[in-house]
């Protein structure tokens with residue numbers, strides 16, 4: 574089965590299922606931002622998510638949440654970015670608690686709705702970023718946002734609430750990992766994603 578996103582996506586009825594034959598259809602990622610994102614964030618997110626998910630069998634295409642029309646997807650994720658996704662000129666963040674990202678679950682089933690809290694991520698990595706050269710901070714922050722998103726996309730695409738013991742699929746990610754130059758999926762989440770992308774080919 575292929576998932577087709579209609580206008581209905583806007584009203585919360587996220588998708589309609591029907592049979593199709595486009596076995597190589599990509600995953601559609603529909604994104605909405607609470608606050609105007611910096612102009613280069615979209616390209617960073619696309620590049621980072623592609624680098625993490627393409628080796629595991631997922632091609633991804635991004636659309637604004639209010640995009641019209643009808644497209645065929647192998648799978649679908651609707652991502653809501655909360656809070657400011659850019660670095661402030663001055664230090665203003667208070668310590669922020671709560672999840673950096675989360676995915677909706679209903680009746681035990683993972684739903685295609687993911688949330689990424691840029692404000693919490695910004696507060697979380699603030700001290701780690703301060704230790705970096707100023708010119709690197711924005712890029713590192715945007716990559717951290719992409720990694721939190723990748724974690725939530727793992728839940729959506731693998732249809733699981735389970736976590737791995739290391740890598741992007743682990744339950745708790747540290748500041749060091751979020752800002753590290755080498756952080757990717759490892760262990761069971763890799764196997765779950767490979768299984769899921771293989772299943773998408775025969776749906």
Ligand SMILES: [Zn+2]
Nearest residue numbers: 724728736744
């Ligand atoms: Zn998780």
